[in-house]
Amino acid sequence: xxxxxxxxxxxxxxxxxxxxxxxxxxxxxxxxxxxxxxxxxxxxxxxxxxxxxxxxxxxxxxxxxxxxxxxxxxxxxxxxxxxxxxxxxxxxxxxxxxxxxxxxxxxxxxxxxxxxxxxxxxxxxxxxxxxxxxxxxxxxxxxxxxxxxxxxxxxxxxxxxxxxxxxxxxxxxxxxxxxxxxxxxxxxxxxxxxxxxxxxxxxxxxxxxxxxxxxxxxxxxxxxxxxxxxxxxxxxxxxxxxxxxxxxxxxxxx
Numbered sequence: 001x002x003x004x005x006x007x008x009x010x011x012x013x014x015x016x017x018x019x020x021x022x023x024x025x026x027x028x029x030x031x032x033x034x035x036x037x038x039x040x041x042x043x044x045x046x047x048x049x050x051x052x053x054x055x056x057x058x059x060x061x062x063x064x065x066x067x068x069x070x071x072x073x074x075x076x077x078x079x080x081x082x083x084x085x086x087x088x089x090x091x092x093x094x095x096x097x098x099x100x101x102x103x104x105x106x107x108x109x110x111x112x113x114x115x116x117x118x119x120x121x122x123x124x125x126x127x128x129x130x131x132x133x134x135x136x137x138x139x140x141x142x143x144x145x146x147x148x149x150x151x152x153x154x155x156x157x158x159x160x161x162x163x164x165x166x167x168x169x170x171x172x173x174x175x176x177x178x179x180x181x182x183x184x185x186x187x188x189x190x191x192x193x194x195x196x197x198x199x200x201x202x203x204x205x206x207x208x209x210x211x212x213x214x215x216x217x218x219x220x221x222x223x224x225x226x227x228x229x230x231x232x233x234x235x236x237x238x239x240x241x242x243x244x245x246x247x248x249x250x251x252x253x254x
Contacts, residue, residue: 006058009033023227030232045142055082072100074158075107154201189217192224
């Protein structure tokens with residue numbers, strides 16, 4: 001399995017528009033972060049988790065030319081706003097399968113009504129195949145079992161996903177013990193860490209490190225990072241030897 005970190009930034013990305021924060025002014029490419037998403041490949045399968053407003057740029061940079069589906073964690077714009085840019089894939093391949101909980105599907109229908117219309121469709125609009133993801137129900141995608149992981153993003157219940165020995169959890173603040181059990185034995189864990197200071201809807205750096213220690217993966221990567229976390233090179237020096245700050249276009253193999 002191969003994982004490409006398409007974006008590793010928080011909702012505004014780094015640099016933030018108009019910001020004079022030192023990290024936003026950094027010349028280190030590791031400090032420039034698009035909105036969070038990963039591209040996962042195994043055998044002949046190709047999926048992304050989330051498609052935010054930088055989706056088009058991410059697809060062009062990664063040279064992704066085939067996409068079998070999109071798994072959504074939740075409905076916030078930094079995770080969904082790029083859905084219109086699936087059009088080239090739809091024109092090449094046919095309707096795009098999407099996977100999300102029902103609340104997220106309903107949100108997408110409201111915000112992108114033209115994509116979900118069944119009658120009088122605009123001929124240039126993308127089209128999707130809806131697959132509802134339910135709590136406690138795993139499903140199969142091209143030979144891999146996909147396990148939804150319940151995560152609380154503040155008061156909002158969202159999904160992370162375990163795919164074989166890989167797990168991806170973003171926008172996490174709390175995770176119930178029963179959901180943590182679903183992660184046991186995972187080799188590579190990706191988890192969000194917004195900044196060092198506490199936040200009411202996201203893991204801080206220490207909370208993420210404590211969670212990693214609880215799960216005990218072989219390797220862990222931090223994502224959904226804000227400028228307030230600090231410079232990539234300096235933060236990486238503080239981390240345990242098996243924990244890494246992810247960065248845009250990092251590629252790993254599991």
